Structure formats: C-alpha cells, structure tokens
Amino acid sequence: MRLKKKTQVGLLTNMYPGMFDATKRKHILPSIEWDVIVDSSLELLQKPNRKLFELAEKKTSVPHDEILSVDNGREHVQEAQAFGRQTFLYDSSNHHAAAQELDKFLRKQEFRSLAPVISRT
Helix, strand or coil: CHHHHCCEEEEEECCCCCHHHHHHHCCCCCCCCCCEEEEHHHHCCCCCCHHHHHHHHHHHCCCHHHEEEEECCHHHHHHHHHCCCEEEECCCCCHHHHHHHHHHHHHHCCCCEEEECCCCC
C-alpha cells in the first residue's frame, strides 16, 4: 500500500466479539499491517460514540484534525466530522467507484493517520 509508507493506517471497527479474528483467518480484510486497531467489541463501545474516536486518537498520538476517517456509515462520518476529523464517506455498494474516488481524494490530501472502517454492524 503506497499510503502506508508515509501515513499511519488504523482500523476502527464496529464488530461483534470474535469477528475481527474471524475476518483475518478467512482473509476477508486487506493484507495491511495496521499501526493501530481499535476493536469496538473489545472496548465495549460502538460508533458513533465519541469516546471511541477519543480512544483511537489517544492510541495513534495524532491530533483528531490530522486523522482521516473513512466510513460507509453516514452517521459515523457525521460524528467524526463533529469531533473535528477529516472524513470520506465510502459507498460500499459500489466498491470500484468508491475506491477510485477515495484514491482521488487521498492524492489531494496529506494525512498523518488514516482510520478506515470496514464494518458498520
């Protein structure tokens, strides 16, 4: 992943207990070496709870306004924006187009941390 060379890449999930490990075992997640993982099932919080965003910021040591949250849930994006994060709403119904739009967006920006979200359960 080109972005990984200059940016921390984290995962902030809304998964149920055991789901993250199951997705790794089944190779559902992209093969990314995550710098930070905040698993909501372990933290006993769910997005859009602001405390989960605060925890992610603490774990990355990156100020919230330098973190990009990529999410497929509008309410999660709205809360991340209210928290002061930069955001990108990912259309998971059209992965190809969404990935192209995200790539264009990232080329225009510089981020110290990227917090993609793959689940909004």
